[in-house]
Amino acid sequence: xxxxxxxxxxxxxxxxxxxxxxxxxxxxxxxxxxxxxxxxxxxxxxxxxxxxxxxxxxxxxxxxxxxxxxxxxxxxxxxxxxxxxxxxxxxxxxxxxxxxxxxxxxxxxxxxxxxxxxxxxxxxxxxxxxxxxxxxxxxxxxxxxxxxxxxxxxxxxxxxxxxxxxxxxxxxxxxxxxxxxxxxxxxxxxxxxxxxxxxxxxxxxxxxxxxxxxxxxxxxxxxxxxxxxxxxxxxxxxxxxxxxxxx
Amino acid sequence: xxxxxxxxxxxxxxxxxxxxxxxxxxxxxxxxxxxxxxxxxxxxxxxxxxxxxxxxxxxxxxxxxxxxxxxxxxxxxxxxxxxxxxxxxxxxxxxxxxxxxxxxxxxxxxxxxxxxxxxxxxxxxxxxxxxxxxxxxxxxxxxxxxxxxxxxxxxxxxxxxxxxxxxxxxxxxxxxxxxxxxxxxxxxxxxxxxxxxxxxxxxxxxxxxxxxxxxxxxxxxxxxxxxxxxxxxxxxxxxxxxxxxxxxxxxxxxxxxxxxxxxxxxxxxxxxx
Numbered sequence: 001x002x003x004x005x006x007x008x009x010x011x012x013x014x015x016x017x018x019x020x021x022x023x024x025x026x027x028x029x030x031x032x033x034x035x036x037x038x039x040x041x042x043x044x045x046x047x048x049x050x051x052x053x054x055x056x057x058x059x060x061x062x063x064x065x066x067x068x069x070x071x072x073x074x075x076x077x078x079x080x081x082x083x084x085x086x087x088x089x090x091x092x093x094x095x096x097x098x099x100x101x102x103x104x105x106x107x108x109x110x111x112x113x114x115x116x117x118x119x120x121x122x123x124x125x126x127x128x129x130x131x132x133x134x135x136x137x138x139x140x141x142x143x144x145x146x147x148x149x150x151x152x153x154x155x156x157x158x159x160x161x162x163x164x165x166x167x168x169x170x171x172x173x174x175x176x177x178x179x180x181x182x183x184x185x186x187x188x189x190x191x192x193x194x195x196x197x198x199x200x201x202x203x204x205x206x207x208x209x210x211x212x213x214x215x216x217x218x219x220x221x222x223x224x225x226x227x228x229x230x231x232x233x234x235x236x237x238x239x240x241x242x243x244x245x246x247x
Numbered sequence: 248x249x250x251x252x253x254x255x256x257x258x259x260x261x262x263x264x265x266x267x268x269x270x271x272x273x274x275x276x277x278x279x280x281x282x283x284x285x286x287x288x289x290x291x292x293x294x295x296x297x298x299x300x301x302x303x304x305x306x307x308x309x310x311x312x313x314x315x316x317x318x319x320x321x322x323x324x325x326x327x328x329x330x331x332x333x334x335x336x337x338x339x340x341x342x343x344x345x346x347x348x349x350x351x352x353x354x355x356x357x358x359x360x361x362x363x364x365x366x367x368x369x370x371x372x373x374x375x376x377x378x379x380x381x382x383x384x385x386x387x388x389x390x391x392x393x394x395x396x397x398x399x400x401x402x403x404x405x406x407x408x409x410x411x412x413x414x415x416x417x418x419x420x421x422x423x424x425x426x427x428x429x430x431x432x433x434x435x436x437x438x439x440x441x442x443x444x445x446x447x448x449x450x451x452x453x454x455x456x457x458x459x460x461x462x463x464x465x466x467x468x469x470x471x472x473x474x475x476x477x478x479x480x481x482x483x484x485x486x487x488x489x490x491x492x493x494x495x496x497x498x499x500x501x502x503x504x505x506x507x508x509x510x511x512x513x514x515x516x517x518x519x520x
Binding site (some may be wrong): 011 | 377395467
């Protein structure tokens with residue numbers, strides 16, 4: 001406890017400087033409302049449910065898009081590593097779409113599915129799928145030949161081998177790809193909601209900013225930032241448990 | 248996987264086979280483009296949902312002829328590259344400072360480890376509030392997003408430099424400066440490059456998003472304008488243009504990596520994927 005307090009002391013220091021600078025009016029209080037005001041605004045928004053209802057719809061979009069991308073992306077990546085024809089068909093497309101700045105898809109998903117949940121879920125699904133695909137592909141491709149051979153000599157059929165040998169050995173790189181996808185899903189969620197939405201964190205940030213209630217806007221911004229950070233930490237703990245068998 | 252089924256083939260046959268596979272890859276792209284054109288013309292979808300490839304190409308041609316394409320592309324590239332370079336230099340310097348000075352590490356380590364996984368794009372309205380809607384706030388946003396992977400990679404890279412290398416260089420009388428430029432930085436370069444390769448596409452993503460939100464010139468701004476006027480041909484033209492720019496940047500970065508690391512094992516063990 002004391003150790004982690006010492007470790008995160010610089011962050012507390014920054015928070016203290018923020019409060020001090022704002023209270024002494026060194027910068028205008030519209031540009032930087034005091035931290036205590038921001039915290040008060042946050043508590044108000046939790047109480048009247050504004051933050052939780054918008055947050056719930058954001059998390060639903062991110063979760064649904066991410067889940068789809070993990071399922072489809074893993075299947076595509078392992079398929080590409082396992083069957084050459086799939087590879088020949090898909091690898092060039094992956095190579096072309098992988099460097100595409102995913103944010104460019106925002107207007108297209110709006111054209112296809114409108115302003116609601118659907119377009120955000122599609123955007124997050126499309127944007128997050130390729131990192132997962134590439135991770136699964138690299139992992140499955142590098143599964144050790146010795147393991148594949150011995151499984152085969154022990155009479156495992158192809159499907160069995162896929163499940164028992166290839167998937168586990170693809171796991172570390174796959175999980176790494178999913179971590180990239182997780183970070184990307186927050187970026188895409190917030191930017192698409194900032195641009196077009198009727199609810200969600202991004203919408204709330206834009207709305208509060210346009211209204212000039214900056215302390216509340218700061219509160220939402222930091223809530224999103226914290227959620228992104230917390231999601232990554234929780235995911236890393238999950239990964240550590242998943243990979244325990246690898247020592 | 249399929250490789251283990253094949254017996255080692257004589258060189259001529261192998262070259263033939265790899266050319267055939269390469270040809271098949273081109274066919275895949277051609278199939279995708281043909282499918283686009285056919286689906287768009289078949290009437291299953293409206294031209295608003297999916298304009299024909301030919302219409303999109305025509306629009307890109309018109310943009311190029313009127314000079315808009317050149318202006319928008321160069322504006323976007325300018326922002327992304329300036330942001331990327333500031334993040335690259337700043338990130339490497341900060342990373343080096345963190346691995347050399349305990350005070351710098353104490354102060355910045357929690358900031359980096361908390362800030363890296365955060366969706367920094369959420370801070371965009373705050374940055375607009377402070378810096379306005381012009382280049383400076385866009386570039387600030389790009390630096391803010393792209394610097395984290397560079398710092399993290401630099402710290403890990405310098406930690407990973409073999410102690411023996413440093414000891415022997417010191418033994419042979421290398422000073423601090425020589426040690427840094429001739430031993431530590433080259434040995435850390437592969438990992439630093441990996442960090443830069445993460446930061447570069449990120450710079451472009453953020454450049455496009457900020458342009459979409461603030462409007463004005465730039466590929467993202469042009470796409471948003473087209474979207475406001477329900478001009479879906481313009482939107483798809485924007486996607487194609489941005490995809491080409493992204494592809495070119497990523498390829499160029501991979502090329503630079505191969506050039507810079509030509510002495511490194513990775514270039515020798517894997518001729519080309």
